[in-house]
Amino acid sequence: MTDALHVEGLTKRFPDFTLENISFSVPTGSIMGLIGPNGSGKTTTIKLILNLLKKQSGSITVLGFDHIKEEQIFKERIGVVFDSHFFVDEWKMPDVEKAMGMFYENWDTEVYYRYLEKFRINREKRVKELSKGMQMKLMLACSFSHRAELLILDEPTSGLDPVSRDELLDILLEYTKDKRHSVLFSTHITPDLNKIADSITFINRGKLLYSGEKEKLTESYCIVSGSSRQLTPERKAAMPNIKIYPDSFEALVSREELSGLAGLQTRPAVMDDIIVFVSKGDVLL
Numbered sequence: 001m002t003d004a005l006h007v008e009g010l011t012k013r014f015p016d017f018t019l020e021n022i023s024f025s026v027p028t029g030s031i032m033g034l035i036g037p038n039g040s041g042k043t044t045t046i047k048l049i050l051n052l053l054k055k056q057s058g059s060i061t062v063l064g065f066d067h068i069k070e071e072q073i074f075k076e077r078i079g080v081v082f083d084s085h086f087f088v089d090e091w092k093m094p095d096v097e098k099a100m101g102m103f104y105e106n107w108d109t110e111v112y113y114r115y116l117e118k119f120r121i122n123r124e125k126r127v128k129e130l131s132k133g134m135q136m137k138l139m140l141a142c143s144f145s146h147r148a149e150l151l152i153l154d155e156p157t158s159g160l161d162p163v164s165r166d167e168l169l170d171i172l173l174e175y176t177k178d179k180r181h182s183v184l185f186s187t188h189i190t191p192d193l194n195k196i197a198d199s200i201t202f203i204n205r206g207k208l209l210y211s212g213e214k215e216k217l218t219e220s221y222c223i224v225s226g227s228s229r230q231l232t233p234e235r236k237a238a239m240p241n242i243k244i245y246p247d248s249f250e251a252l253v254s255r256e257e258l259s260g261l262a263g264l265q266t267r268p269a270v271m272d273d274i275i276v277f278v279s280k281g282d283v284l285l
């Protein structure tokens with residue numbers, strides 16, 4: 001089956017930052033989390049996919065369409081949600097409907113109002129009167145109303161309270177349940193990944209550190225800890241992702257390397273461990 005999104009060797013140079021040779025694929029019917037610390041290149045990657053920025057090199061296909069040559073076609077078939085809305089503040093819900101309906105050939109007014117009802121959005125309200133969570137849902141309602149097959153979301157949950165966040169994640173899970181719809185979403189929030197992501201693409205300082213199944217990432221690593229006395233120079237050299245405290249240390253270690261570290265305490269790594277350790281160390285996984 002065609003991947004919903006395929007990015008190959010993507011490179012973009014800014015004066016002070018380079019996104020370097022990024023490759024990943026979002027399989028159709030799945031949810032991928034795009035993660036990385038502030039300034040790692042997540043938004044740049046999304047803007048390049050959407051052809052809002054010009055890449056230096058690489059290739060991108062969205063739903064099988066070249067993202068530049070066939071931009072019009074793929075944009076009809078995807079939904080985009082940024083962390084702030086793109087509507088006019090004064091618009092009421094029918095104004096949003098009219099504007100979006102003109103933009104998309106596939107637009108279905110009935111579906112739009114059905115989603116407003118489902119999301120409990122009062123059609124008489126103005127965009128500016130909606131809470132951030134409601135504005136997010138309005139953007140999703142618009143995506144669903146033109147039957148988007150792929151959603152690309154840039155930090156959709158960042159300004160939301162826990163209830164709205166949870167609702168949004170449930171909507172995305174429901175959306176991909178039929179295995180025909182796919183999602184790429186960037187986030188800092190690891191519980192969101194744990195809840196809905198099938199796969200992860202992890203970027204740090206413009207470099208790709210990992211792209212693949214979520215479980216494989218966490219299962220491949222563990223946290224090793226011990227006292228300062230146990231941190232011999234050989235052990236220290238074997239553990240590049242390490243945090244040293246006054247009397248102890250903790251390190252992120254791949255399971256394959258564990259055999260050389262007998263006698264130390266170990267526990268399974270969770271997503272937060274991996275993000276924090278690797279972001280500091282910049283060691284390729």
Ligand SMILES: Nc1ncnc2c1ncn2[C@@H]1O[C@H](COP(=O)(O)OP(=O)(O)OP(=O)(O)O)[C@@H](O)[C@H]1O
Binds near residue numbers: 016017036037041042
């Ligand atoms: N138009 C631009 N011109 C020059 N530099 C830019 C431009 N857009 C982004 N950058 C730089 O690219 C780097 C990556 O930024 P980007 O917004 O992609 O990171 P991010 O991972 O989305 O961060 P955050 O999590 O904080 O949103 C930053 O150093 C930023 O200053």
